[in-house]
Amino acid sequence: MIVRNYREVKAEPVIKEPGVAVHWLVSQLDEAPNFALRLYELEPETRTATHTHYWEQDVFVVSGTGAVVGEEGEIPLSAGDVVYVPPGEQHQFVSTGHKVFRFLVVLPIVHQTRV
């Protein structure tokens, strides 16, 4: 069993996404066989790239305010909100508040590089 606080896991900047960083909470480095858990942090007025992947993605908003932009337009997000992105659906996360927008992402372990 591994127990760690997310703050103990160094936030790594995401390439080509200024103001976006990720804590790799559970990954293949822990020999997790199936899924990875990450915590994303978006500084105010920043956003992830719009992207699509063939795997599903679960999101849980930890703190701050933001939005997810998908096929239905922009949907606002705050703490306690859950997003399920089905495989193949385009999406983007946006930080809309004055504080850091933090959310957890769950995705399959085989997809450890950002697309």
Place this chain on the structure above:
Amino acid sequence: MIVRNYREVKAEPVIKEPGVAVHWLVSQLDEAPNFALRLYELEPETRTATHTHYWEQDVFVVSGTGAVVGEEGEIPLSAGDVVYVPPGEQHQFVSTGHKVFRFLVVLPIVHQTRV
């Protein structure tokens, strides 16, 4: 894409675990192919059953204080803590504070019944 707040998902009591309830945030009902996301709530002075399963489990503590009891003994938990339970390792979650202890659980979608 599905967006919902965890409070909108009814908390269901866990059988034979008094004071323990679960919000099924993402499940096979959403046609999620690989993994499920749940939020557990433990009232003060309650605990889950000690249990083991052959799949891995990721946990993220949302609020409250508690502990995970495993092979290494009892490890205290609070907001922002992450637990990775490898397949086959015995574990139990305990609520140790005066407020509800809330944590997210990620596990494979094929295992939707509590063991």
